[in-house]
Amino acid sequence: MSFDQERVAYTAAGEGREKDMPGVGWRSRRRGAVIGGAVALALVGGGALYATTGGWLDDRSLASACDGLLETSELKGLLGTDRLRGEGTAPAHCRVIDLDDGRSSLRAQIFRGDTSEMLLGTMSRADQHDGGGLVIPAGTGHPVVLGAQPGTASGFVPCGKGEGGPVTVLMRAMPKKGGESLVEPEGRARLARVVSGTLDRAAERWGCEKPGKAKGKITEIPEDTSGVLRQAGEATGTCAGIDSASYETSADDAAPIEDCQLADPSGARLFRLSAYYGPYVKAARQETLRRKEFRTDVGGGGGVWWTTADCPQGDVLYTVETVWDGKRNTFRPPSPKLQKDALKTFAERSAARHGCSAPEPLPTKDGPSRS
Numbered sequence: 001m002s003f004d005q006e007r008v009a010y011t012a013a014g015e016g017r018e019k020d021m022p023g024v025g026w027r028s029r030r031r032g033a034v035i036g037g038a039v040a041l042a043l044v045g046g047g048a049l050y051a052t053t054g055g056w057l058d059d060r061s062l063a064s065a066c067d068g069l070l071e072t073s074e075l076k077g078l079l080g081t082d083r084l085r086g087e088g089t090a091p092a093h094c095r096v097i098d099l100d101d102g103r104s105s106l107r108a109q110i111f112r113g114d115t116s117e118m119l120l121g122t123m124s125r126a127d128q129h130d131g132g133g134l135v136i137p138a139g140t141g142h143p144v145v146l147g148a149q150p151g152t153a154s155g156f157v158p159c160g161k162g163e164g165g166p167v168t169v170l171m172r173a174m175p176k177k178g179g180e181s182l183v184e185p186e187g188r189a190r191l192a193r194v195v196s197g198t199l200d201r202a203a204e205r206w207g208c209e210k211p212g213k214a215k216g217k218i219t220e221i222p223e224d225t226s227g228v229l230r231q232a233g234e235a236t237g238t239c240a241g242i243d244s245a246s247y248e249t250s251a252d253d254a255a256p257i258e259d260c261q262l263a264d265p266s267g268a269r270l271f272r273l274s275a276y277y278g279p280y281v282k283a284a285r286q287e288t289l290r291r292k293e294f295r296t297d298v299g300g301g302g303g304v305w306w307t308t309a310d311c312p313q314g315d316v317l318y319t320v321e322t323v324w325d326g327k328r329n330t331f332r333p334p335s336p337k338l339q340k341d342a343l344k345t346f347a348e349r350s351a352a353r354h355g356c357s358a359p360e361p362l363p364t365k366d367g368p369s370r371s
């Protein structure tokens with residue numbers, strides 16, 4: 001049989017091939033079965049691996065979430081789940097969800113320049129006239145604060161190189177029930193690290209100075225003392241130097257928002273002092289009840305006063321205002337001397353910590369309240 005005739009017999013029918021070449025067909029079928037079984041086993045094994053670990057698709061979606069700017073190394077521990085998937089590549093609107101039951105998630109928003117998003121509202125800080133909680137600094141020189149609403153946090157870094165303005169990160173985490181609590185120290189520290197790490201990535205991407213670079217990684221968050229009443233002369237944090245009973249947080253030279261609440265000796269909250277740096281100045285002028293009053297450099301009257309200063313980080317706004325008395329359904333009565341003296345001390349100390357100029361002097365003649 002010629003080569004061509006043998007090839008025709010080989011390709012025409014398997015049985016003809018096996019008859020002309022005894023033993024070869026059986027060995028070929030055996031090799032094919034072994035190879036096919038190995039391939040099938042690999043596919044089944046790979047499917048099992050994908051099902052148990054989330055697979056490479058989950059990892060790829062996390063890596064590309066928020067255009068690759070999201071710090072993802074601590075998200076599983078933060079949200080209390082082993083399977084996560086990223087959704088949305090646009091930095092301004094992206095999230096991570098739990099694939100097991102969908103009960104935990106993290107929403108992230110990363111901005112360059114001005115934003116119309118509710119920076120304060122997301123952290124339950126827009127209604128500061130209601131008293132309520134204070135933001136807590138991440139500490140150790142990181143420009144990050146944890147919001148009054150557990151699981152919320154934000155931070156910013158100025159960006160002097162190129163155009164576009166500061167980089168701002170806003171996050172809201174909802175962990176799985178029974179997972180790590182975001183009111184506990186480790187959960188709060190983990191959230192702060194996710195925000196800080198995301199700021200680092202965004203700063204590097206857009207050519208900005210990395211925040212907190214010289215201070216190292218966040219290992220713990222300062223103790224939440226916002227519910228501890230300090231009598232006059234006892235404050236050592238954001239309310240230090242003010243002659244009044246107060247509620248305060250620790251003071252940090254990089255905190256983009258600072259809060260202090262003045263109270264009477266029994267603990268009833270009377271006035272709120274706040275400092276807003278960078279993009280949070282615009283947020284205070286857009287989201288808060290007294291937003292329209294804060295749009296000039298300095299002013300006040302009728303229970304509300306404010307001033308500004310020049311800072312390396314950009315704009316800064318310092319305010320003091322009466323808080324709402326829910327029992328009487330009205331604002332607390334103003335105390336001009338106490339409020340203005342407190343604002344002067346609060347603003348000067350905050351400005352000095354942040355390397356700003358002296359705040360603008362408060363007006364000697366007060367205008368009427370428009371709240």
